[in-house]
Amino acid sequence: MRRFRIGRLTAFLLCLAGLCVACVADVPAHAAVRDDVNIYCEGVWSSLDPFGTGCTTYVNMNLINQFYEALLYVSDSGELEPRLAESWSPNDDATVYTFRLRKGVKFHNGEEMKAKDVVYSFKRAMSEASLQPYYMMIDKVEAGADDYTVIITLKYAFAPFLSYMGNFMVVSEAYASQNSLLDTECGTGPYRLVDIEMNTECNMTRFDDYWRGPASIKNAKVKVITEGTTAVTAFEAGELDFMFCFNVSAFAPLKESGQYNTQLSPTYHTAFILMNNKVPPLDNKLVRQALSYATDRDTMITVAYEGLASPTYLMANTSTFGVPKDKFYNHYEYNLAKAKELLAQAGYPNGLDLGIMTVISGSYHEKYAQVFQQSLAEIGVTIALQGSESAVADADAHNYVLCTMGGGFTTDFAFAVKDYYVPINMLNYSNDKITELAEKAAGEKDKDTRLKLYEEIVDIVFDECPDIPIFNKQIPWVWAKDLNAVPHMNSGRGYYIYEMSWKQ
Structure with a gap:
């Protein structure tokens, strides 16, 4: 009898153990937190040198930021x-x-x-x-x-x-004086280079002796995909975890899906039209003002950047120190009647032919240039658009009449003033009063006084109209739902992998 009771107990325990094993088998094990991340890059790299060409393009800079x-x-x-x-x-x-x-x-x-x-x-x-x-x-x-x-x-x-x-x-x-920095690095940053193929991908791993402590994510791969639609497909397939939505038309569907983290980040990057201020008839302030009134910023933003930008009337945005917020808008808003009136005052009641407008090839610049061309046609001004791979060099040499351009400015209006409104600049423009005010502002310690000096400069710029600022880009970022990330406002400092981590 006793033997029988022991047998029943053993059978019960064995059965219970079997149920427990079955229960454990039915519950998936907690997935390990990933120690890698895959990041998108929209263009090939030319250099990792933080002093040469490495610091002139955003794709280079966003890599360099991880190392230096x-x-x-x-x-x-x-x-x-x-x-x-x-x-x-x-x-x-x-x-x-x-x-x-x-x-x-x-x-x-x-x-x-x-x-x-x-x-x-x-x-x-x-x-x-x-x-x-x-x-x-x-x-x-x-x-x-x-x-x-x-x-x-x-x-x-x-x-x-x-x-x-x-x-x-x-x-x-010790390293840089003996080695090329074009495709190697030796910085103090949170990541160190493992290997790089300049046309396809870059692999990096965390630097465990980093002074702020090791990064949360151990390994990072940055992948070059130059075609925007292909990049979106790769992201949706899980091959990319974090991306700047280079194909801006894909941003809204990705955001509306609710499957990803998204953020539309303002930037200091400004798209604008250069006017060669020493070339007739653009040496006439009234003509420049007329062209500014014929600039349909809202349509340009819609056509060129899917509406993901904010209009600007200065080489800055409203968060830039030195920009008088109350004067930022309501200057040269789209008004074809006013544009025609100014052309007539300048001596061109029947319009004029401005020749060729140089356009940065293969970009949103082409799209807003076409909108500009159509608007000018309505006031009797004709221009022919000509794509250029050397628009920046042509602008530096003043080898243009009108030219599309884009630039990343800083948190201080002094940068734009020095670069575009005092000699020598792409605009081929000079104004002694602006130069004098810029020098005073540069040496002024008191912030309120500096703001007043910048306000005087802004008043002159609005009156002289040496250029046509169009919009500040907003960067559409998309990343995996379980990834923590922090997109930044500075286009050249768009992200730091050190700030990324996978949710537990």
Whole structure:
């Protein structure tokens, strides 16, 4: 009897164990958090060099940002945040800045970052013409009394100087002086390069000795897909986790699906039309004003950028320091009757032929140029559109009449003023009063006084109308539902993989 009871108990326990195994088998195991991420890039890379061509295109810059850092970082709101420099201080007249470097920051080759590396990096950057707008005020950069002090002396007081410092990446002198940086790197950033095929993909892995601590995601792959529709297909298939929606028409369907995270980020990037101010009849202010009134920004935004942009009337947006918000709009709004009236006052009551308009090939610039051409035809002005692969070079040489253009500006209006409204500039334009006001604003410490000086400049620009700003791009970002990511406002600093993580 006792043996029988033990047998029944054993059978019961075996049965219970079988049920438990079955239950466990029916419940899927908790999926491990991914340690990789796949990111989209819309164009091929030309260089990883943070001082040369690497810093002139967004596709290059967005890679470089993962490997390199600057002394400080400029946030989306224009605030200055310490990075490789833990602090800085100016002298009394703000012409000498002393930077204290962080101790213990390592390059990817294991060496500690020191003042000599910063001095080397600045000197190398200051030999590159592409960075000239950022270093034009710098006289010299030298090491201080120890390995963690750098002193930068300016040629003249320049109020927005610190806001420009986020554009100077720091490299290892020992590495960079002996190796090409075109397809290699040695920075202090959170990721280090594993390998790169400049036309197809870049693989990187986290730098575990990063001074802010290792990144959440271990490995990152950036994939080049130059055709926008193909990129969207790859994203929907799960082959990409994070992407700038280069095919802007796909953004709305992806957003409306509810399957992804989406964000439409404002930018400092401005699309605009250059007018050669020294070429007749564009040397006549009334003609320039007429063309501005014939600019249908709303239709241009709809046709060229699927409505994903905001109109602008300056080389800036409303968040830029120095832009008078109350004067930003209501200038040269679309008005063909006003345009005709101004043309008649200029001596062209029957219209005129402006010849050729140079258009950046293969981009949204072609689309808004066509809208512009049609509007001008309604006021009797004819232009022929001509695509160009060298529009920037032609504009720099003033080899154009009208030309489409786009540019990324900064958080301070000083950048646009220096680059476009004082000699020498693409517009072939000069105004002594603007030059005088720009110099005063650059040396002015008081913010309220600077704002008043910029307001005077804006009034002159609106009256003189040397260019036709059209819109500020908004970047449509899409990423996987279970990925944390932070798109940024600066087009050249669009994202940081260090800020990404997979949800638990």
